[in-house]
Amino acid sequence: MASLRWSGLAALFSVGCSLAFSAPANPVQVDFTVKNGCAELAWRSDGLALAAQSAGLPRAEGGAGAVWTLRLQSVQDAKATLDLSSRDQQAKVEPIAGGYRVSYGPLVDASGGRHALELMLEVRSEYAAFAVTGSLRNGTTAWRVVEFAGPVVGGLPAQLEQHPLLVPYGYGMQVRAVPKEPTKPAKRAPAWLAAGEGVLELKADYPSYEASMPWLALTGEAGGLYLGVHDAQQAPTNLVVRHDAATNRLSLRLAHPLTVAPGDSWALPKTAVYLYRGGWQTAAKFYRAWYDRACPAPATIPWVKQSSGWLLAILRQQNTELIWDYPSIAKLCDVADERGLNIVGLFGWTEGGHDRWYPDYQPDERMGGEQGLKAAITAAHQRQKRIVIYYNGQLIDQGYSYWEPRGRAMTVQEADGSYAFQSWQKYLDTPARIHGLACLASVDWYQVLLNLALKAHRLGADGVIYDQLGMTAPMTCYAKGHGHPVPAVVYGADRTRLLQRVRDHMRTVQPDFLVMTEGLHDAVLGSVSLFHGCVLGVFAPTTAEVRHLQGAKTVFAQFPDLFRYTFPEVLTTIRNPRPMQERRTTNYACLFGMRHEIETRYAADKAYLLEGKMPAADAYANMVSKVTVSAVQSMSPAEATKYLRTMVDFQRTHAAFLWEGRFASNLGYTIDGPATLLARAYESGDRLAVVVWNPEKTPASFQVAVPGYRLTEAFEPERGAVDPAASLGADSIRLLIAVKAQ
Template identity: 25%
Template sequence: MYRMENEFITLEMDENGILQELRNRKTGRNLLRPHQLLRLILGDSGCLELDAVPAGRPEVQCEAGRVSLKYSAVECEERGTIPIAVSLSAELCGDEIHWGIALENRSQEQVVREVHYPILSIRDPEPPMAAITSERVSERLENLPAQIRSCFTHYMAPDQKYIRRTALYPGRAASMNCFALDWGDEGLYYGCHDSTFELTGQVFELERQKSVNMYVVRYPFLKVDGNWRECNIVTAPYSGSWTVCAEKYRKWAEGWFTPPQIPDHVAHSPGWQRIILHHQYGEYLFPYEKLEQAYDDAAKAGIDTLFLFGWTAAGMDSGYPVYSADPKLGGVKTLKENIRKVQAKGGKVILYFNGQLIDVESDYYRSGEGARVAIKRADGTEHRESYNFTNGGTFLRAFVNKTFVVACPACRSWLEILKRHVDFAVELGVDSVFFDQLGLLSYPCCDPSHGHPVPYTGIMQGKREMLKELYEYAKSRNPEMGVGIECTTDQTLQYTDFVHIFGFPAGVWNSDWREKGEKPRTLSASYLFKAAFPEAVISNRNIRDDSDVEFPVNQMLLLGSRSDVEIYRCRATIAETPHYQAYLAKANALRERFGRLLYDGTFRAETFHRVSNPEIQTNSFLLGDELAVLLTQSSRELARTEVAAPGFQLERLDSVSGDVTMEDGVVTIPRNGFAVLFYRRG
């Protein structure tokens, strides 16, 4: 056995290179079951995916808190022994383990497509352990084995070998390159600290119906005679709450992340109302002359911004990348006039553009330039997408109405087109410009003429570089112009003033919580992204009618998000949903009463306070000596809790509906009540 330990960690491997033990020395918990550390996925002319593992016993060196394992070959069930040399290492660095790997491909034809490393087999994966991810902003998986089993693929993958729950970073579910296991007062952090933002898979896996594993996947596509190394993987047993994970990730991110200087009109906005003026299938919903009325409807709910989709002659998701004012909506002069009318009332306007889609019916595509910049798949064909909108019929929803190719961010000419969109937004005088899908992971381009590696697994670094230049260009045209994108990813956050999220943070795992009188187990219960990047201005999503209002609005306040009002999928204003309009008005009024603290304060989860009743959902914001503690509950007619904030003195209590009370230190919250407790350090 080879054993390393310090005051935080015990790590033990056997002579076969099997990880036998990873123990948190602060708590005594052994976190893992024995398992081999590495799996490779190889490909050749006969089969694109072949499992391989290190062959034989390794040459082992263990000294001064570092162990290294060297193998001369790997073993593949379908191909036998293959001469791919492998070097693995693990080094104790304070409370962290830094993992390294190097590969030398001496095979005749195999390509190393994927590297699964280090594979950690979880000792106690059942509840009360939960998994914390950054999927769809942040998620908490309270029954990890059940969540993995729900990913059964039926016949698309060999589920008898592996059932996997995989999130891809950056921008395809995962917003950060870390995830964790959590037992409430201790856990295990797992991060990939790669500032080049290469494609990474974050995997929870049920292997052969026995072990539950966690690991990251890297995609080197290492060819014959090539070398590859990786030294960015960090794991750390931690003591304390899950916020340790956010702090650890943010400490690393400080090496490349600088918070953007967000304009006040964005940073202090409660949110926007999103409307589609002209739809893809031809329906007209809002002529330009109705923008003022749409703003008035939103203002009654405390919303100060209009977000214009489908404002073009071609309509929503049509004609891209050509965006021109629609004569049938009133023309460019009328558009400008009505933008000014909104602004004269104190309102703001965001103008929509798509950051990557190209309509194959557009002149730009047909000229050949659109086809040239389009992302290509491995077989050389264009990657294509379709977004099928419909009205009262069925055919358009079932079959393709509009087809798009996707622009590769490595193509300089595409960036110049996006800059021209900024120019038009400046000409119109809008307050912010928005580029859809720029935080979303694109298909890894395989067109070598674009000048990038094939496949382009660093495509999100390409998007980041493109967005950086686009952001700086917009600020050069108008320093106060807001710049927003869709989809939450940390690596694009530095060049973004606001993010229209992808996902539904107010969604729940236990959909029958109301019927059973249970506490809702929200998808975003970890708040991992917000804790790591509290500067982020992110929206909520998916409140589209009057059927369920209080709970998702309260979740929006709890996270410090901005409202995305999208009535009937942006086909109407909030005046069509009077209950939502009235409740959101009260919620935003409460936020404005604590505006400086809730807008400018730092999200601190439960760092400075605690509640006695686990039925209560709670978070906090800190600004200097001031602390706002947020409380809500939805599962009981009345719920009572004590709130402790050591070192702070309570000065006042306020609530959305004026129905939360406090007596003898006990706060009473009715169903769907929401309260702010204001404290000052004393």
């Protein structure tokens, strides 16, 4: 293999980079280079190598083992697989406009076996970036292609303190270190898993609660490296990071789950490789610029933008315990009023209760019947409350009559003929309910969800939440009769189409009808106007997570700015499964522009809300998903209620920034003060506001400067107008407003 030499690079032009190419020394060798005035890309059989003209940017030296890999699955036996990689292939390289085409085939496995598979990849320079596209043709009779991974960028020094890795895990995550040993997965962080001798792997599946966008970036003060998929179909992609302890090097790869049957072809969506100068926001803007050209604009609804948050109420639980009947929806409105919340979400409002008898959602006569529910919703509207009706977007209860034969026929089927399922148990003394996972490509399931939305509209609701549809990762369905090829990857583009069809139909019925889902990812932004947050960065923060935001050393740190800055108009609730919000949670939600949430799921929650009764330590002992009692007890009910209401009133007063302004993250201002202070900016016309939060237990002094602007005033939720230079109290928020200088 020819040695790799980096050449000098041309200057950056204002509209992009000038092109230059170095011809491959041997037309049958894999190695070639593509240059622009910003960087040089070398295609090697063991991974992409990259070097930039600018100092301080990440440098990739290849050495990842392969620049691409393929996984085959036997048509006869789904358990039988075969892996192929670039390192075993001979390649034909030819110049094309702006770059090179590299062709492989027939492909060879590690044992020398030949397979009628042809792979063609094209690498071009596009302005300051590089683009990789291609196609795959499966000419075999015995194999289907189930994964393509590549291009792989390898040999990146794991200098994560200087170049933190940004992964769109949920709302965003910074990887600041690599552990020495494999770690276990957790609700608030992914796992580093063993992937070979001395190799750890971090993986996030898009679209799901894991990966909200299909790109990642190594960042730094001077600039960074962006690697992302630009696919208008928003098909599934796995973001994969590997670390080799022997070399202390990272590799980045994008893996595509597939089902390319014998005789079929597949087109590799464009992969962008971009060595950029500037802050991490440059990478976010690069992705967003592509998104705006290729994908539907995020669905926004005026009344949702003006919403402060919601009260989530489970009326009847899974064990049939009745907590709130329909007449008591008026009391729920009282609770919401006291806290300034304007949306009430009705969960468990049916005969079966919560997580039981899905997807059969019938008003419960014991709770007041259909007319009683309609009357309660009408009364809530008279009090300026919006009502959202709960449906699960994917579960079919296998223990209910709906399962046979209708439910089974719409469920994802595994390769062995079994059915994909989830088990949900709410109480320790009540058996779990087993639910099949609906195939979202099924035309019948679309009709189910559409009919449920129409039912919610007939009941008078302002919207629906299809639970879990922003959470579940793509999978393969082997069932016949769903309208997709057999097998097919589902919970990808089919989910996007399903929700978009429901949203489009409901707009003809009620233009401002809200579609919500749990989780968060950008594949459904064209249909979902408010997310019920249940991803990293959206949970009520722990003390440790606040410390990580302040810069404390850690392997993973939540980085909510990533998604929030990329899609500033997209709204999510914070996830706070408690009947109150801690002061810390309320301030965190204000800092990042999340809508507030309190939840009433159990009898102890109801007693807290209506009677001000603090839950005992064992109040939730019988529940599987327990409320953190210490958090509820951290403030008196009166204090928690007052502070949330005060914050909502404050945000409404300054809605031009805090609800309608453009989130600018840490851009546009400087702050001189303790490193423990957290600050974020919001833009509104010719004004910029800076929100400063002091999470500590003691006051803090600071100064904010906004270059090109003039600071005019400052406000706090509990004190109103304040001196901008005054110290900021413990666990308090201040909003400083600046006007562009004339």
